[in-house]
Amino acid sequence: MDQLSAMRAFLRVVETGNFSRASEALRIPRATVTNLIQSLEAHLQTKLLNRTTRRVIVTTDGALYYERAARIVAEVDELDSTLAHAQANPSGRLRVEMSGALADWIVIPALCDFAMKYPEISIDLGVGDRTVDYLVENVDCALRGGTPGDQSLIARRVAEVKMITCAARPYLERFGQPAHPRDLETGHWCVRYFSAQTGECYPLTFRKGDEELEIDGRSRFSVNDGRSYVTAALIGHGIAQIPRFMAAEEFARGDLVPVLSEWNTESLPLYIVYPPNRHLSNKVRVFVDWLVKLLADLEQ
DSSP: OOHHHHHHHHHHHHHHSSHHHHHHHHTSOHHHHHHHHHHHHHHHTSOOEEEOSSOEEEOHHHHHHHHHHHHHHHHHHHHHHHHHHHHHSOOEEEEEEEOHHHIIIIIHHHHHHHHHHOTTEEEEEEESOSOOOTTTTTOOEEEEESOOSOTTSEEEEEEEEOEEEEEEHHHHHHHOOOSSGGGGGTTOOBEEEBOTTTOOBOOEEEEETTEEEEEOOOOSEEESOHHHHHHHHHHTSOBEEEEGGGSHHHHHHTSEEEOSTTSBOOOEEEEEEEOTTSOOOHHHHHHHHHHHHHHGGGGO
16 A cells, blocks of 8 residues: 555545545546545554545544644655755755866866856865865765776766877977987986875876887976976976866967877876765766766867
8 A cells, every 4th residue: 555645545535525526636536545545544443534425524533643644744745845946956065076177277167157057056175186085074076087096986987188298398499309209218308297195106108009108207306286287397397298178278379389299198087986875966966967068078
């Protein structure tokens, strides 16, 4: 027996005074209303209604049950309405983590659009690449570059960041253009990027046809922040592999110049990650969906 449906049928019979009008109000057959009431009385082991040929009379137990059932059904209807409103108008505070580069270049400039669509959601944006304790710090989700190392997290791949190998014009005037990626191991300098979480320096990657190379180029300077990485390349500390979106203006001005253009560079995958035991609420869902659409432009 669907007890909630039976309660609704009972309430309508009492309120309308007979089974026919109750079936019309509920838009179900009269026989279904009769069966629901009979099942409810059998479940409660008491008679709720006395039927005559002309009308329905509520018993003493029925009157008591009606009073309590009316409150319960009203609360359920209110809960349904609240959740339906939350689906259509998500609200609350959202805690998100991401690197400074993704925050400054991509997300923050577009947040006015998100705020217009979802004015009842407030965002706490944690900026950095540090290791996060999602449960202790109450973090809803994070946007991370590279494959997540923590296998306990749920990770959704949402975009690919295109990289470009480049150097500052003054650097190239001094050291010349490299002819091959192997030149970065001897006659050139590189700006290296190391993980804030592991301390490991990432190699520069190159691919041409079937040939793939990972180069640990000579370096006198390494950083663990995307903005500082671009700055180091602009100053002339060496050759770097930079996300295209982070240096579009510098390339347009000619401050940064592509090198080894005949070699492709491995793209950087972006992931949305969140803890497996954290309920993915509607406010998180709409933010992730908005973020995926925003990041789609990076892959153009």
